[in-house]
Amino acid sequence: MSHIKLHIPGPVEVSESTFRAFCRPMVGHRGQGFKDLVAKVQPQLQSLLGTRQSVYLATSSAWGVMEGALRNLTRRKVLNCMKGAFSDKWLEVAGRCGKAAEPLQVPWGSPILPAQIDAKLATGQFDSLTLIHNETSTGTMSPLEEIAALKRKYPEVMFIVDAVSSMSAVPLAFDELGIDVLLAGTQKAFALPPGLTIFTVSPAALAKASGTSDRGYYFDFVEFEKYAAEHMTPSTPSISHVHALSSKLDEFFAEGLERRYARHRQTNQMIRDWALGHGFTLFPEAGHESLTLCCINNGAKPGGRTVDAAGLQRLTKEAGFLIDGGYGKIKGTTFRISNMGDETTESMGRLMAALDHSLARL
Numbered sequence: 412m413s414h415i416k417l418h419i420p421g422p423v424e425v426s427e428s429t430f431r432a433f434c435r436p437m438v439g440h441r442g443q444g445f446k447d448l449v450a451k452v453q454p455q456l457q458s459l460l461g462t463r464q465s466v467y468l469a470t471s472s473a474w475g476v477m478e479g480a481l482r483n484l485t486r487r488k489v490l491n492c493m494k495g496a497f498s499d500k501w502l503e504v505a506g507r508c509g510k511a512a513e514p515l516q517v518p519w520g521s522p523i524l525p526a527q528i529d530a531k532l533a534t535g536q537f538d539s540l541t542l543i544h545n546e547t548s549t550g551t552m553s554p555l556e557e558i559a560a561l562k563r564k565y566p567e568v569m570f571i572v573d574a575v576s577s578m579s580a581v582p583l584a585f586d587e588l589g590i591d592v593l594l595a596g597t598q599k600a601f602a603l604p605p606g607l608t609i610f611t612v613s614p615a616a617l618a619k620a621s622g623t624s625d626r627g628y629y630f631d632f633v634e635f636e637k638y639a640a641e642h643m644t645p646s647t648p649s650i651s652h653v654h655a656l657s658s659k660l661d662e663f664f665a666e667g668l669e670r671r672y673a674r675h676r677q678t679n680q681m682i683r684d685w686a687l688g689h690g691f692t693l694f695p696e697a698g699h700e701s702l703t704l705c706c707i708n709n710g711a712k713p714g715g716r717t718v719d720a721a722g723l724q725r726l727t728k729e730a731g732f733l734i735d736g737g738y739g740k741i742k743g744t745t746f747r748i749s750n751m752g753d754e755t756t757e758s759m760g761r762l763m764a765a766l767d768h769s770l771a772r773l
């Protein structure tokens with residue numbers, strides 16, 4: 412079967428071994444077999460996320476838990492830290508959930524900085540904030556450790572962090588960070604099929620959720636905790652995803668987390684070198700570039716080379732690789748290439764060769 416290999420920033424390429432695990436025979440979600448499976452992945456996930464808290468598995472894409480976090484934890488007003496398409500959308504979602512919300516908007520490509528958040532929280536209006544660690548639409552990372560340090564100054568504020576396109580590719584130590592929610596969908600850096608979200612919640616957030624009356628049912632954090640204690644999920648999960656996750660986590664630990672992080676840094680550097688070497692510039696502010704994808708400037712900002720991005724995408728696709736033509740309001744004036752998941756220097760080398768060939772033909 413001919414297949415175009417995915418180098419878009421999610422969903423990313425899923426390996427054959429992951430699909431084999433995904434297709435294991437079905438088991439009942441209240442039976443011992445499933446409980447054993449969850450009991451097996453639980454310590455692996457805790458180790459990956461640097462937490463002693465339970466790590467929950469939700470059958471939905473990331474937005475399910477992103478919305479759920481607001482419903483569980485925002486009672487007064489949420490501060491939405493906004494720097495790109497995904498983080499901007501959280502303000503709209505808060506509104507649709509009937510929550511009072513205020514934007515902290517920075518230009519796309521800029522990071523969110525601790526001082527900006529500090530100034531907003533100092534007003535005393537907020538009981539929660541949303542932050543995206545790695546804004547996938549612009550390929551920009553915000554300094555999570557420095558932002559999380561603000562939690563000590565504002566212990567009552569719930570820090571809700573989306574690490575959808577960074578979790579497992581860069582180190583994230585939940586307990587040390589001291590934040591309240593950390594979540595990721597599996598179709599990005601985990602290189603699993605879309606449809607599962609992995610998240611963890613602080614004791615303070617669980618306590619707060621238990622006192623929030625309109626938190627709903629499907630993403631009720633208290634329900635997740637209750638069932639996690641028995642190695643189960645509140646409702647029937649995508650059991651196939653959990654099989655695939657188990658197989659993937661074994662691969663993570665066989666490689667070693669440090670080696671995995673180093674591999675992502677290396678493969679990301681290859682894309683940067685390719686872009687800069689061909690006269691392009693990167694869209695994010697210098698020093699805040701993502702390590703899991705590159706958002707390459709193609710006219711969105713002054714300077715640098717501009718090409719027919721749609722043409723580049725088409726020719727590269729003909730060579731068997733799908734890259735992304737930009738997202739939201741920077742579609743066409745940027746393009747994006749992902750190094751998330753199982754990519755190696757060899758596999759990225761093949762992509763670079765295809766890109767070179769395509770560029771030469773434009």
Ligand SMILES: *Cc1c(COP(=O)(O)O)cnc(C)c1O
Pocket residue numbers: 421472473474475497543545546547548573574575576596599
């Ligand atoms: C992909 C992505 C999302 C959206 O996830 P869905 O799986 O489509 O719900 C949210 N945040 C970030 C940072 C993403 O990259």
